[in-house]
Amino acid sequence: MDTPVNAEVPTPPDPFFTVRTRLDGQLGRTGTIHTPHGDIATPSFVAVGTKATVKAVLPESMKELGAQSLLANAYHLYLQPGPEIVDEAGGLGQFMNWDGPTFTDSGGFQVMSLGVGFKKVLAMEAVGVQSDDVIAKGKERLATVDEDGVTFKSHLNGSRHRFTPEISMQIQHQLGADIMFAFDELTTLLNTRGYQEQSVERTHAWAVRCIAEHEKLTAERTHRPYQALFGVVQGAQYEDLRRQACRGLESITGESGRGFDGYGIGGALEKQNLGTIIRWCNEELPEHKPRHLLGISEPDDFFVAIENGADTFDCVNPSRVARNAAIYHPDGRFNINTSRFRRDFTPIDENCDCYTCANYTRAYIHHLFKAKEMLAATLCTIHNERFTVRLVDQIRDSIDGGYYAEFKAETLGRFYRP
Amino acid sequence: MDTPVNAEVPTPPDPFFTVRTRLDGQLGRTGTIHTPHGDIATPSFVAVGTKATVKAVLPESMKELGAQSLLANAYHLYLQPGPEIVDEAGGLGQFMNWDGPTFTDSGGFQVMSLGVGFKKVLAMEAVGVQSDDVIAKGKERLATVDEDGVTFKSHLNGSRHRFTPEISMQIQHQLGADIMFAFDELTTLLNTRGYQEQSVERTHAWAVRCIAEHEKLTAERTHRPYQALFGVVQGAQYEDLRRQACRGLESITGESGRGFDGYGIGGALEKQNLGTIIRWCNEELPEHKPRHLLGISEPDDFFVAIENGADTFDCVNPSRVARNAAIYHPDGRFNINTSRFRRDFTPIDENCDCYTCANYTRAYIHHLFKAKEMLAATLCTIHNERFTVRLVDQIRDSIDGGYYAEFKAETLGRFYRP
Secondary structure, eight states: OOOOTTOOOOOOOSSSEEEEEEOTTSSOEEEEEEETTEEEEESEEEEEOTTSSOTTOOHHHHHHTTOOOEEEEHHHHHHTTOHHHHHHTTSHHHHHTOOSOEEEEOSHHHHHHTTTSSTTOOBOTTOOOGGGOOOOTTOOOOEEEOSSOEEEEOTTTOOEEEEOHHHHHHHHHHHTOSEEEOOOOOOOTTSOHHHHHHHHHHHHHHHHHHHHHHHHHHHHOTTSOOOEEEEEEOOTTOHHHHHHHHHHHHHOOTTTSOOOSEEEEOSOOOGGGHHHHHHHHHHHSOTTSOEEEESOOOHHHHHHHHHTTOOEEEESHHHHHHTTTEEOOTTOOEETTSGGGTTOOSOSOTTOOSHHHHHOOHHHHHHHHHTTOHHHHHHHHHHHHHHHHHHHHHHHHHHHHTOHHHHHHHHHHHHTOO | OOOOTTOOOOOOOSSSEEEEEEOTTSSOEEEEEEETTEEEEESEEEEEOTTSSOTTOOHHHHHHTTOOOEEEEHHHHHHTTOHHHHHHTTSHHHHHTOOSOEEEEOSHHHHHHTTTSSTTOOBOTTOOOGGGOOOOTTOOOOEEEOSSOEEEEOTTTOOEEEEOHHHHHHHHHHHTOSEEEOOOOOOOTTSOHHHHHHHHHHHHHHHHHHHHHHHHHHHHOTTSOOOEEEEEEOOTTOHHHHHHHHHHHHHOOTTTSOOOSEEEEOSOOOGGGHHHHHHHHHHHSOTTSOEEEESOOOHHHHHHHHHTTOOEEEESHHHHHHTTTEEOOTTOOEETTSGGGTTOOSOSOTTOOSHHHHHOOHHHHHHHHHTTOHHHHHHHHHHHHHHHHHHHHHHHHHHHHTOHHHHHHHHHHHHTOO
16 A cells, blocks of 8 residues: 555545536536546547547547546456556556546446347346346356346356446456546336336445445545545436436435435436436436546437437547548548548548548548548548537537527437438 | 759759668668658658548648658559649649659559459459459449550549550659559569569660659659659569569669669568568669558568568558458457447557547547547548658667567567567
């Protein structure tokens, strides 16, 4: 233990979050999250660097394209290189050469979903109901949940591991991101109402343990800046469960009396209910704490989430689809791999301000994909991340500038024009 | 044809090449090649971007690491995207966002070696001798040479194609690099003396046709800056053939009377005879024209080649081995994939001035390889290319500064210390 005697226990920046402009008659707002590694103007898109790298892109390129913060995955970094390596390196940001704010997720989603064959589907030994036991045919069950935590097999080599709320907190403290998430249980829309009720209770109990472990680790690790902890709201599509989950999380204050620094809205979310569910949560959650929505990146989803009070978002999609030649454009998504781009010597988007659009033609990028060159992924990821970051930045500006409704109508009308 | 009437026929920069400092008692020299896209201080390493991209690295990174020029491959770009696409894009440099000098090779090496199974091995229908007919077992013969050119199958899809000296010139003019190479016949050390004699004669005849086609295309394509053409010296390990080949190439002057703008030393070269063969050639070749050596990148080879009068070099090795985690270091090459680097929080080389060494640890790069992340290739390629470019730059400085022998002894003593 390298903690100096009587060293001061790190505390959050004060204020941690400030609200600037409110959207008239709705829950949306602009604001700023203050972290030890800089501010995040919200609403903001958080780019994903799963294994401590945004795939195929240098961190300087991420900064240049306007990414304010990055999110890495505790599960992946736990397996490789191991959280103690990242800790010794000085934490996630220093390890990966990113001096801005960082997030890590809790690992909950990955340990319960990876390898099972269906996304957001897992099985629990204690429950026999068919709909709580859905796994893909021919797939081995890789994760089992009990009251204390989750036992799972590595998707890399099948080795057995166990995550509990305490272990997730220990890993995330070692990773050292500015914003962490509590370890929650993942459920799916296929689970029964009864299972969802139990799950909300279990997630609440785990949240209590996360806060306790977080406060203990914060007091021990005085050589590191304060890491904020967000509670995660479950409750699937049930209004009463969502509201109950939010009130429950808010009631957890820990020894410091501070409670969670913010909240993540997680779990099963159908696109058509997205706004409604986020609204239920944000009507309950305290206004002065930021709210993160896990895993969205489509233009219409951003508007729905933001006007219902979500502040930050992360998603692998802009980079994942870029590696498959799918390009975001104000007029909709298209695939640059198709032959019509073979001799198209215009940029992806003439009005885009990204590095790729400033320097390369569609014909060149098309060639890179055909030639299976790595630079294809680099250039398209830069463009898609810029598109996504800029869209959320523009929504923020439109709220601050009082023209949100017009901007929304114009943007969505153009992107989804049939 | 978009040539303006009476447009002036492009001519080489005058002078195209200037010699600055000579190495006492040896053939080595420093100098400058002047191209329409900028100067190349020689000796210089030319980084390879086979398919109009240095694999995994942005062109700005190549510029930042000191690469003065890039070389692309006519064969690969002929198959994908097709030379007419590169031409329409404004030429190789504009297509790939590189505003510095560019080279293309003739495609000869690739059409005669790719897919055959042995490097630098091909077969000729007309010759029955076993040693001129070596292909790997189970491999189909993909290329056949006749007096007029080479017929070959694409390594991508097996489609049949034909290169002649004229076609190679047409392709290379469409690609638009500042420096091109004449289409030569590739032989191997396994070929008979008799075959090598015929091959030198054939390569000479092809060189005559290359100059003629080059002059015709130069006169036609007045909208483009002058492209320099280098003749290629064959002759394998035979002194008389090498000297004869050089004198032959020098005697070809074309209609303009200018002849080749420089020379490439190609063909079969055993490491232990490298210096001797280069010396034979450069004792024959005119002093005021630059000489390129195809395909070397090892530190000892650079010294041997440079002191025997070679000016520029290209090689895929620094980037190819980087993608397999092999790292160049002043103390020798090592593999960063091995477990001893797992928690090594020092840079690859503390004294290296490259982007990778300034910003990343061995532990992080090790992690990227273990995690199969593309950034591993990017960071290691940047380092290896910087190592190689800098080494040749330092050799140049040592000749200009009069301390070549000391620099050579120190560098090789350190790199190859057992």
